Amino acid sequence: ILKSKMNEYSFFLYLCTLKQNIMTKLQKSIDKRNALIKATIELVNNNGFHATPMSKIAKMANVSPATIYLYFENKQDLVNQTYLEVKTKYTDFVFNTYDENTSIKTGFELIWKRIAEFNINECEYSFFLTQCNNTPIIDEPSRQEGIKHLQPLLDLWKRGKDEGVIKPISDYILYAYSINPISSLMMAQKLGQFQLTKANTEEAFLTAWDSIKL
Numbered sequence: 001i002l003k004s005k006m007n008e009y010s011f012f013l014y015l016c017t018l019k020q021n022i023m024t025k026l027q028k029s030i031d032k033r034n035a036l037i038k039a040t041i042e043l044v045n046n047n048g049f050h051a052t053p054m055s056k057i058a059k060m061a062n063v064s065p066a067t068i069y070l071y072f073e074n075k076q077d078l079v080n081q082t083y084l085e086v087k088t089k090y091t092d093f094v095f096n097t098y099d100e101n102t103s104i105k106t107g108f109e110l111i112w113k114r115i116a117e118f119n120i121n122e123c124e125y126s127f128f129l130t131q132c133n134n135t136p137i138i139d140e141p142s143r144q145e146g147i148k149h150l151q152p153l154l155d156l157w158k159r160g161k162d163e164g165v166i167k168p169i170s171d172y173i174l175y176a177y178s179i180n181p182i183s184s185l186m187m188a189q190k191l192g193q194f195q196l197t198k199a200n201t202e203e204a205f206l207t208a209w210d211s212i213k214l
Contacts, residue, residue, distance in 0.1 A: 033071045035061035040082045041128045049079065049137040080142040083132045086125050091149040093118050098152055104160040105209065108178075111153055112205050115179060119186040120196060127190075130183045157212075166212055178208040 039060035043052040054075055058065040072078040094114045098107065119126040132138045132146075147154075157174055160166030166174070185204060188194035196204070 032061070032063055032067060035063065036068060036071060036078065037082050037085060040078055041086070041124055044079070044131060044137070045124060045127050049131075049135070054078075076139060079132075080138050083129070083138045083142055084145060086128055087146045087149050089122075089125060090118055090129060093122075095152045100152065100155065104156065104163065104165045105213070107156050108153075108160075108209065108212075109205060111156070112178070112182075112208055113201065116182050116185075116196070116201060116204070119182055120189070123186065123190055126183065126186055130187075164214060167214055174212050177211040181208065 036057060039057045040052070043056055043060060047056075054068055055065055057078070058068055068078065072081060094111060097114070098110055100107070102110070132143075138146075154171055157166050157171055161168050181204070185194060185196055185200075189196050194200075
């Protein structure tokens with residue numbers, strides 16, 4: 001009986017050790033992938049897409065170039081997946097406190113100011129998204145998937161149009177006039193040319209709202 005219990009205990013220890021080893025390897029794998037994502041963002045922001053070879057990404061992430069292909073098919077896949085991950089972080093933050101039952105102006109104000117807050121506090125993410133949104137460095141399926149992440153804002157605008165509060169124009173135009181300027185202000189602040197104070201933020205929001213409301 002004692003021998004049987006010792007065998008059971010030994011097997012239990014073996015399973016615990018095996019589980020720990022698997023978890024350690026899994027964490028190392030996650031860490032490597034995260035390092036590649038981080039390196040991609042930094043290098044694309046600083047050098048642009050075409051001046052960012054896989055070898056540089058691997059070197060900055062402290063992995064071998066071959067390791068990249070364990071996680072991504074190629075450079076385009078790496079950038080696409082990086083874009084979607086950053087877009088998810090962005091929209092998770094922006095819509096975290098949004099209530100779809102609020103009024104059109106109140107809902108838009110909350111979303112707009114959360115976007116401004118994200119852009120100020122997460123400059124590297126914001127700049128990377130701006131590059132992806134305004135240049136052809138991501139493929140069209142990824143771009144369309146990214147647009148889906150904005151669905152709460154698009155739904156708000158649709159409701160606003162239906163209620164006669166928002167101008168009945170293309171969502172692309174609404175976005176260009178009310179959301180895109182936030183990136184310009186963020187860049188100006190990053191360069192030390194402008195300070196997005198509380199008063200300036202309020203003025204910028206009202207200007208954005210005036211550009212899309214009826």
